[in-house]
Amino acid sequence: MGRGTRGKLRIYLGSAPGVGKTYAMLSEAHRRVERGTDCVVAFVEHHDRPRTEVMLHGLEQIPRKELAYRGTVFHEMDVDAVLLRAPAVALVDELAHTNVPGSRNAKRWQDVEELLGAGIDVISTVNIQHLESLGDVVDSITGVRQRETVPDEVVRRADQIELVDMSPQSLRRRMAHGNIYKSDKVDAALSNYFRPGNLTALRELALLWVADRADEYLQEYRGEHNIRSTWQARERIVVGLTGGPEGRTLIRRAARLAEKGAGGEVLAVYIARSDGLTAASPKELAVQRTLVEDLGGTFHHVIGDDIPAALLEFARGVNATQIVLGSSRRKTWQYMFGPGVGATVARESGPDLDVHIVTHDEVAKGRGLPVARGARLGRSRIVWGWLTGIGGPALLALVLTHTHSDLGLANDMLLFLSLTVAAALVGGLLPALASAAFGSLLLNYFFTPPLHLWTVADPRNIVAIVIFVGVAVSVASVVDLAARRTHQAARLRAESEILAFLAGSVLRGDTSLEALLERVRETFAMESVALLEREGDTAPWTCAASVGTQSLGRPEDADVDMPVGDHLALALTGRVLPAEDRRVLAAFAAQAAVVLDRQRLQSEADQARALAEGNRIRTALLAAVSHDLRTPLAGIKASVSSLRSEDVDWSPEDQAELLAGIEEGSDRLDHLVGNLLDMSRLQTGTVTPLIREIDLDEVVPMALVGVPDPDLNVDLDVPETLPMVSVDKGLLERAVANVVENAVKYSPPDKPVLVSASTLGDRVELRVVDRGPGVPDEAKDRIFEPFQRYGDAPRGAGVGLGLAVARGFTEAMGGTLGAEDTPGGGLTMVLTLRAATRTTPDTAPEAVRTAGQAAGQATGPQRGRHA
Numbered sequence: 001m002g003r004g005t006r007g008k009l010r011i012y013l014g015s016a017p018g019v020g021k022t023y024a025m026l027s028e029a030h031r032r033v034e035r036g037t038d039c040v041v042a043f044v045e046h047h048d049r050p051r052t053e054v055m056l057h058g059l060e061q062i063p064r065k066e067l068a069y070r071g072t073v074f075h076e077m078d079v080d081a082v083l084l085r086a087p088a089v090a091l092v093d094e095l096a097h098t099n100v101p102g103s104r105n106a107k108r109w110q111d112v113e114e115l116l117g118a119g120i121d122v123i124s125t126v127n128i129q130h131l132e133s134l135g136d137v138v139d140s141i142t143g144v145r146q147r148e149t150v151p152d153e154v155v156r157r158a159d160q161i162e163l164v165d166m167s168p169q170s171l172r173r174r175m176a177h178g179n180i181y182k183s184d185k186v187d188a189a190l191s192n193y194f195r196p197g198n199l200t201a202l203r204e205l206a207l208l209w210v211a212d213r214a215d216e217y218l219q220e221y222r223g224e225h226n227i228r229s230t231w232q233a234r235e236r237i238v239v240g241l242t243g244g245p246e247g248r249t250l251i252r253r254a255a256r257l258a259e260k261g262a263g264g265e266v267l268a269v270y271i272a273r274s275d276g277l278t279a280a281s282p283k284e285l286a287v288q289r290t291l292v293e294d295l296g297g298t299f300h301h302v303i304g305d306d307i308p309a310a311l312l313e314f315a316r317g318v319n320a321t322q323i324v325l326g327s328s329r330r331k332t333w334q335y336m337f338g339p340g341v342g343a344t345v346a347r348e349s350g351p352d353l354d355v356h357i358v359t360h361d362e363v364a365k366g367r368g369l370p371v372a373r374g375a376r377l378g379r380s381r382i383v384w385g386w387l388t389g390i391g392g393p394a395l396l397a398l399v400l401t402h403t404h405s406d407l408g409l410a411n412d413m414l415l416f417l418s419l420t421v422a423a424a425l426v427g428g429l430l431p432a433l434a435s436a437a438f439g440s441l442l443l444n445y446f447f448t449p450p451l452h453l454w455t456v457a458d459p460r461n462i463v464a465i466v467i468f469v470g471v472a473v474s475v476a477s478v479v480d481l482a483a484r485r486t487h488q489a490a491r492l493r494a495e496s497e498i499l500a501f502l503a504g505s506v507l508r509g510d511t512s513l514e515a516l517l518e519r520v521r522e523t524f525a526m527e528s529v530a531l532l533e534r535e536g537d538t539a540p541w542t543c544a545a546s547v548g549t550q551s552l553g554r555p556e557d558a559d560v561d562m563p564v565g566d567h568l569a570l571a572l573t574g575r576v577l578p579a580e581d582r583r584v585l586a587a588f589a590a591q592a593a594v595v596l597d598r599q600r601l602q603s604e605a606d607q608a609r610a611l612a613e614g615n616r617i618r619t620a621l622l623a624a625v626s627h628d629l630r631t632p633l634a635g636i637k638a639s640v641s642s643l644r645s646e647d648v649d650w651s652p653e654d655q656a657e658l659l660a661g662i663e664e665g666s667d668r669l670d671h672l673v674g675n676l677l678d679m680s681r682l683q684t685g686t687v688t689p690l691i692r693e694i695d696l697d698e699v700v701p702m703a704l705v706g707v708p709d710p711d712l713n714v715d716l717d718v719p720e721t722l723p724m725v726s727v728d729k730g731l732l733e734r735a736v737a738n739v740v741e742n743a744v745k746y747s748p749p750d751k752p753v754l755v756s757a758s759t760l761g762d763r764v765e766l767r768v769v770d771r772g773p774g775v776p777d778e779a780k781d782r783i784f785e786p787f788q789r790y791g792d793a794p795r796g797a798g799v800g801l802g803l804a805v806a807r808g809f810t811e812a813m814g815g816t817l818g819a820e821d822t823p824g825g826g827l828t829m830v831l832t833l834r835a836a837t838r839t840t841p842d843t844a845p846e847a848v849r850t851a852g853q854a855a856g857q858a859t860g861p862q863r864g865r866h867a
Helices: 019-035 052-053 078-085 110-118 132-142 150-156 168-177 182-192 195-225 249-260 281-296 307-316 332-337 341-348 377-401 409-427 429-447 459-508 513-523 579-644 650-686 697-705 729-746 803-813 851-856
Strands: 011-016 038-045 067-068 072-076 089-092 121-127 161-163 236-241 267-271 298-303 322-324 352-360 528-533 542-548 560-563 570-575 690-696 715-716 726-727 754-758 763-769 816-821 827-834
Touching: 011 195, 019 038, 019 052, 019 089, 019 121, 019 161, 019 341, 019 528, 072 298, 078 352, 078 513, 089 332, 110 132, 110 827, 121 332, 132 195, 161 195, 168 195, 236 281, 236 307, 249 267, 249 281, 249 322, 249 352, 267 307, 281 429, 281 726, 298 307, 298 570, 307 322, 307 341, 307 726, 322 341, 341 352, 377 409, 377 429, 409 459, 429 459, 459 726, 513 528, 513 570, 513 579, 528 579, 560 579, 570 579, 650 697, 690 697, 697 729, 697 754, 697 763, 729 763, 729 803, 729 827, 803 827
Parallel strands: 011 121, 011 161, 038 089, 089 121, 236 267, 236 322, 267 298, 322 352, 715 754
Antiparallel strands: 067 072, 528 542, 528 570, 560 570, 690 726, 754 763, 763 827, 816 827
16 A cells, blocks of 8 residues: 555454454454455564464564563564554554553554554554543443553544454353463452453443444434435434423333333424524423433424424434424314424424324313414414405305305305404404405495496495494404404413513522523523623623623624623623513523622622631630640649759659650640641641652651550551552641541550551552541541540540541542441541552553453452551
């Protein structure tokens, strides 16, 4: 192939270690070699597996590069040698591998990028647990944190991804037969990483990840080829919502349909018209949005005047396979105005979309009054009104003249009058007036002597026609006025419902400013909404909060702006609102100002609580100074006065005892003052930890220096094989010292305190175990509060700041400190710290250990020295 183009990447993705991805890669290499392709092995690790090692026979292998690191020689892929050899295809195993320090690149996937850039096709392997985005998920499932990861984007860019899968039972049989690890590691691996539950979860992760990638490729292909029809590769169920109470039933039914097919999705969509307030209850829509999200689906808000067309356009845009709609709530007579959304969608969906019409409790109960349309009738109503007002009289005249029916002028007028009333009911006043005028002309021409002339011979007929026109106009006016009043009442009901729900949610405090602005955007069908404020009349505008696609800097830039006082304004973009909608918008704007003020008041209240807590701390500090600090000072003062007394001849033993008392009192003072200063730093937020990576067994012994008789009172069990931790050495030493000193105070003299450490995922736990009286569950959190001493604390136990300082320092370093019951009696303090990400100095690089080996090893705690 030409070296001017980028090479192609093919990845064998394994669901777990040992499923055979390397074997599959080597099998593909043999097939290509048989076809005459120039294929070489750049780096393949067979892990002493006989069948994999046999597959290397007959393939050209590039010699590996030797690198010395900390007295050990490691073998890595020789990128320069592969580039110099320039094969058509290179096999590179373990894409997520970390190279030994001193290599050309830090990660093997970076080596592969170089080969691809040189025009060399690469076939590689990687396990699902090594994908960077799945690190936390795999850690929570298996308890093993994968240190070697590869960015998902690297794998996504592969030209081909082939999943290598195996059932958990088959993989465990392979493990038991010794086909993956040596016999001395099989038991540990089967009981730890390779448990059936772990393997099943990893397999599901791999299948879902590959399915998502396949879905991305399908969407890309459909877009490139402008394919609009639905390909039913995956069940996607669109639920059409009207905002009515039946929506909850539809959402649950769609969720059950999605559960029947693996990987099914539910997409709930509400389509609002673009000419004003929505016809749905915002409260009900919020409930339905929460319900669909709780069931794992997504909620979408779409603008469209033609509801069926917009619904079908959305469904085809997301490649949906099914549409779920509710049976119409319209009454029987309302079908005269059209077949309805459900029937139209079913007719227009075509063979690629299945439409489910679901029955519910609201069927045929009526759709309710039209909401939020002002006094304006819809376009279809006006068209039908004109057809009724003009076409109806013409058709009636045609029928009466051709049937030669002699009903009499009075009856003819009543028939024409009924059409005028119908025109008023459907289309409003103008079609009715036109119907009255047109009807009077037809009556004059066809039914009033002399016939087929525009004159009237009998004066009584003139009076009859005039009365007809008057009655028609009056009835049309009354009917039109009633229709307008009905629409206005419906609009007021919609406004009152919106405002009542809005006021209730704001007063309850369950609506954030962003959520309120989003409600404004959806209610008025806008593109974006922003709340702008400024400090003075000439100060620039700043954005307090915004939602939508467009950011606004000034109210003048918006399509609609609603001032709130002198220095606050609500700005909307998308379209110009009619005047009747601004009343509701003004209420929204006022509520937005209330929410903004409430948020700021809440912030000020939090600050006030912090100040009150500080005052409480200072009050307690004064109480502590008045007692706990004066006690050791009194002892020191008495000892010094005794030593300086000239009338007493102290023996050397007495002098030594007095000096010891002075030293002990000074130590107590130093400890108390240190804790007080530390607590002050924590309260003022001036503790800034300097995070470094250190070994825990270097810090803990230093923390025990101040403990009385540490050799007798403390047993230390901190293995040297623990990973390094990311902490501030000084803060950790002080926290550990306070916790251990507290445990020693309460532990019986004949039962030393145990200080042990172990790993749990990416965390390191330090446990301080005592056999004292323990603490009840309701007091476990209270003992960490400042100036708290539980129960009958020993005399001279301090001011109750030791544990508060320890927890504060631990949380400042990103750790946690909690209390648990000791089995058999006592209290256990658990201090959890973050493990460092890099390798420890006394171990080999993580690069030389496979994921399976790391997971299969079980290291028990090693007994350390006494403090």
